[in-house]
Amino acid sequence: MRIAVLGAGGVGGYFGARLAAAGADVTFVARGRHLDALQRQGLLVRSPLGDVRTPPARAVAQVGELGPTDLVLLAVKLWDTEEAAAQLAPLADRGTAVLSLQNGVHKDSVLRRHLPEQNILGGACFIAAHIEEPGVVTHTGTLQKMVFGPYHPDRRPLAEELLAACRAAGIEAEISDDIAQVIWQKFVFLVGLSATTTAVRRPIGTIRDNPRTRTLLRDIMAETVAVARASGIALDETFPDDRLAFIDTLPPDMTSSMHHDLERGNRLELPWLSGGVADLAAELGLAAPRNQTVADILAPYTLGTPKD
The missing domain is CATH 3.40.50.720 (NAD(P)-binding Rossmann-like Domain)
Incomplete structure (x- = not known):
């Protein structure tokens, strides 16, 4: 091949x-x-x-x-x-x-x-x-x-x-x-990982070990699951907890490509991750305040580190 x-x-x-x-x-x-x-x-x-x-x-x-x-x-x-x-x-x-x-x-x-x-x-x-x-x-x-x-x-x-x-x-x-379901399953995890590691500027170990950022991580994934379900994808409402348990098995120093891009001053995939969840939620008449907040916080960095 x-x-x-x-x-x-x-x-x-x-x-x-x-x-x-x-x-x-x-x-x-x-x-x-x-x-x-x-x-x-x-x-x-x-x-x-x-x-x-x-x-x-x-x-x-x-x-x-x-x-x-x-x-x-x-x-x-x-x-x-x-x-x-x-x-x-x-x-x-x-x-x-x-x-x-x-x-x-x-x-x-x-x-x-x-x-x-x-x-x-x-x-x-x-x-x-x-x-x-x-x-x-x-x-x-x-x-x-x-x-x-x-x-x-x-x-x-x-x-x-x-x-x-x-x-x-x-x-x-x-x-x-059912590859469409797999893509959405990965998306739930990816949005949670990218949003939290980039917004907090720390690897996943820090995120999951702190009670408040752990709750933030779960909420971001739960909003993404709600959008998936409203889009006709068969994800269970408990899927955020499943992904949280999976995240607990990851190396504590693991981070996301978006976090790497932020640190290097590069353009971010934000409009297709948390920003994408917020946009899809709005189209479906759903609320996604956690993803919207992450998208708002990182907005100045979407095209790279802003010049002072």
């Missing part, structure tokens, strides 16, 4: 490098100094599960430079989804499938504006990883999982092939027959 990874950051870089190290045919689409490093020395992934490095030169600057491709793993930031989807349309016309590993619940709706439904696989991933420096991705902790599933039954064989490739690479993976 010929795989392209569009967005070689923490998520795309980690999973792409693992697949490449196991023998998959992987090409990265990257830019800037990160692209230069990948072309000169390959991509190094530092991980408690073992470091891996891809061969040099398996990286290009543009989607148009890719050869025949069976599957694109899409891992760009959410604000780049529209542009990425438009660039992928010619590949999809030739049969290439696209699997988004991005955050949020808006991503596949954007893809559908540019790509045929049968070319889209739904997906979610669970990992804490980020670019440490150009050409280097650091994986924090041991959590690294992909869940995916086709929206169209004709793509089931491709999903099975990807599953086999993931397992050969030591990536925990599974196929879901």
Whole structure:
């Protein structure tokens, strides 16, 4: 299977490098100094599960430079989804499938504006990883999982092939027959993790150990579950407590990509996370005051650290 990874950051870089190290045919689409490093020395992934490095030169600057491709793993930031989807349309016309590993619940709706439904696989991933420096991705902790599933039954064989490739690479993976529910389940956790670690500016251990921020974390996830249920997703009302119990098992130093972006002065995915929950809640006639407050607190940082 010929795989392209569009967005070689923490998520795309980690999973792409693992697949490449196991023998998959992987090409990265990257830019800037990160692209230069990948072309000169390959991509190094530092991980408690073992470091891996891809061969040099398996990286290009543009989607148009890719050869025949069976599957694109899409891992760009959410604000780049529209542009990425438009660039992928010619590949999809030739049969290439696209699997988004991005955050949020808006991503596949954007893809559908540019790509045929049968070319889209739904997906979610669970990992804490980020670019440490150009050409280097650091994986924090041991959590690294992909869940995916086709929206169209004709793509089931491709999903099975990807599953086999993931397992050969030591990536925990599974196929879901209700991938929309999985995406929302992940979204509940992600919104809670990103909102609290970014607003408080501390890792999850600090959040869950303090009674007031623990309550904040649960409330944020409960609001997200309410939006999911109103959107027709079958999540139980007790799901926030399930996710809170899961969060108690995470390494205390685990944080979120949005927290990393805030610390580095980068643009935030806030409008698609807590901001997205607040917007969807308003459309559905629901209240989401905790998510709205987080979105308001972080609003000045949405496009990066504000200049004084």
